[in-house]
Amino acid sequence: MAGRGKAVLSRIAQAVPVIFGVIVISFILTRALPGDPAVQFAGAMATEESIEEVRVAMGLDKPLWEQFLIYLNDLLHGDLGESVSTGQPVIEELAKRLPASLELTLFALTLSCAVAIPLGVLAATRPGSWVDQLCRVLVTAGVSLPTFFTGILLIYVFYYLLGIAPSPLGRLDFIYLEPPHVTGFYLIDAALAGDWEVWWAALKQLILPGVTLALFTLAPIARMTRAAMLSALSADYIRTAKAAGLRPGKVLYGYAFRNALLPVVTTLGMVFSFALGANVLVEKVFAWPGIGSYAVEALVVSDYAAVQGFVLAMALLFVLLNLLIDLAYSVIDPRFGTAAR
């Protein structure tokens, strides 16, 4: 157990240089603005004096390394600057909108895992069958589908043609009141408040964007599950388990599936990267009030502090998710930390 604890700690320690690198890149991005950053941050109506004021206030007259230290210090105090368009601190806006994005992403990933993993397992256990063919078609089509296009198609079919989906505008129809704020996840908050009518309304809004995002993430998960199951099923220990007369269910789920799960969990890290990017597009299509649509609105009015704050927040979120995935490894894989290095 000591070896495992040590391995977990060293994995957490590995995240530190990555976070530092992410901060350096996002610092470079904020300073690489076209022209003079002070002019950009002072806004469109700036005079000579106000630009100079911004320059001093932002420390842009100091050497670069000192600027970086100031930037680091601001970050430690949770200061990402102020949005030019709304005048609000960027960090507050991001924090307010983050639950909406997380709710959508997590819902979509749960949905796609629930479909893709059984599909991959079935395809691997029955190679050449119709399930396998279906899996192959889905995998190839899934990676070719532009998320924003699938979203629009779904809106056309389910909202305009069939009329069974609510209007694709935001998280809740305007006739409902937001549930009292606890976690910021409407499904959880509404359930906590016992307001099932609102819960159902929030779920209905969530389904179309959730399915859009899930379709996009389905392909890599199904592909990896199928490949990992195939290689696990041809391994020696499976032959041994079969020869020892274990039940097929035990062999399939107790041995093959458990081992196949490891590469699948690794793929989830990559899938998160895609999902967080695709999230921005899906949020724009469905007018979802998350941090992605916040960044898109900020981009349109050249609100750079908001965009860079968003990029940094997304990167930190992604690093954190990868860390969690690797730690999940230590739970799934009993060899974690005990293997020879």
Place this chain on the structure above:
Amino acid sequence: MNQISSDPILAPAEPATPAPAPKSSGTLGHIGWVLRENPVTGLAFAMFGVLIVSAIFGPSLVPYDPLATDAAATLQPPSAEHWFGTDNLGRDVFSRVIVATRLDLVISVAAVAISFVAGSLIGAIAGYRGGWVDTVSSRVLDTIMAFPLFVLAMGIVAALGNSIANIIYATAIINIPFYARLVRAEVNIRREAGFTLAAKLAGNSDTRVLSFHIFPNALPPMMVQVSLNLGWAILNAAGLSFIGLGVRPPTPEWGIMVAEGANYIVSGEWWMALFPGLWLMLAVFTFNLMGDGLRDIVDPRRRT
């Protein structure tokens, strides 16, 4: 791209003495076998040809000027006159979709070419030299990969300025790590190989050994990567222009056309968004199928 694909796959490592004829017919035979076995690959190459033709000759083939507005014929559904219908300004959607092919292909090919060259250089030097060069470049590439890539592209375009050139640079930067890692791995395993040592002993300089003896071995897997990457680069560029980055409105481009059409889909004018989206999907699908086909041709063991 041409000189790369025509490069003999194993030429640098092959001694000159054996007759080349059976070898090349073997390769051709294998390609023929793959095409017969998987007709989809042949289809993909045919669709690729169509895309290239519409990119080169598109503007002179289409029936209407893609920018010409016609107030009398706005928002018309597809008909014999306007195959894909007309948009809110009366522009012919079919003409715009075909003309857009060139811009979309140019963006993705340019981005992939830049990341191919930059990634090869970084990866080859890192893999050949090893040591601190390797460590530093791996760390930098890891940091790039620590960002959600589409989000990083958004940040780069926001930082460099909103133009088509910067879309290309951003797409190139987020793709560099894939090429660099691939080349680094391929170079690294051949650094101490017999033919490398022989080439060195024969008096070739490091640069020469690296670029003419080791690097060509990395080309086959790189070609697969290029093809798969082209589809991804198109998706990425179209996504960026969908959220209003890079391409400016009157210019026909698939991503921006879908964005314009999205406003009309809730009132039932489906053709404005459907056709550009479909074309975009078709292009990405072509490149992905081609990548899979190339992988079968280049490395039959990696078939999935």
